[in-house]
Amino acid sequence: MSQESLPSDAVPEPPGALPEYAERVLEVAELIPPGRVMTYGDVAEWLGEGGPRQVGRVMALYGGAVPWWRVVRADGVLLPGHELRALGHYRAEGTPLKEAGRAAEGHVPRLDMKRARWDGEGHT
DNA sequence: AGCGTGACGAGTA
DNA sequence: ATACTCGCCACGC
Numbered sequence: 454m455s456q457e458s459l460p461s462d463a464v465p466e467p468p469g470a471l472p473e474y475a476e477r478v479l480e481v482a483e484l485i486p487p488g489r490v491m492t493y494g495d496v497a498e499w500l501g502e503g504g505p506r507q508v509g510r511v512m513a514l515y516g517g518a519v520p521w522w523r524v525v526r527a528d529g530v531l532l533p534g535h536e537l538r539a540l541g542h543y544r545a546e547g548t549p550l551k552e553a554g555r556a557a558e559g560h561v562p563r564l565d566m567k568r569a570r571w572d573g574e575g576h577t
Numbered sequence: 578a579g580c581g582t583g584a585c586g587a588g589t590a
Numbered sequence: 591a592t593a594c595t596c597g598c599c600a601c602g603c
Contacts, residue, residue, distance in 0.1 A: 474600060493585050497598095504598045505585035511600090513584045524584080532584060 471515055474503060478511040485523040487546040489571035490564060492527040499573065529564035536561050 471479070481496050493505040493512070505527075512524055522532070522539040529551065531539045540562065543550055549569045552562035 472601075497585090503600065506583055506598065507600050509584045510582085516584075521584085526584075527586060534584090
């Protein structure tokens with residue numbers, strides 16, 4: 454070869470492997486304690502790279518490998534298409550919800566972000 | 578090499 | 591409370 458090829462250049466990624474950014478996002482998701490949540494933006498800020506949309510993309514593609522219900526929208530709306538599954542987890546974990554008086558009106562409960570949002574306190 | 582995309586988020590009306 | 595706009599940036603065409 455006329456040109457030296459660095460290993461990292463020659464072998465980008467085997468099929469099925471996650472992009473490194475995605476792996477870091479999933480790592481953070483694993484840190485979130487039961488009963489608490491982090492927003493997409495929080496995860497991005499924690500990482501110091503990417504943004505809410507990037508984190509959202511990663512969760513959409515690979516979220517099944519981690520506690521996906523602990524990474525949520527900043528407004529507390531449950532993940533569309535998985536509301537019941539998420540709700541089951543929140544009730545089981547004791548994650549703070551805003552549902553008082555609304556359940557009877559057919560409203561899907563939302564997360565009480567003020568109480569449920571985790572800032573990383575106590576993480577070792 | 579660009580360019581469009583999107584499990585977002587903050588701001589505005 | 592809802593609806594809309596604009597900025598964000600890794601990733602796959």
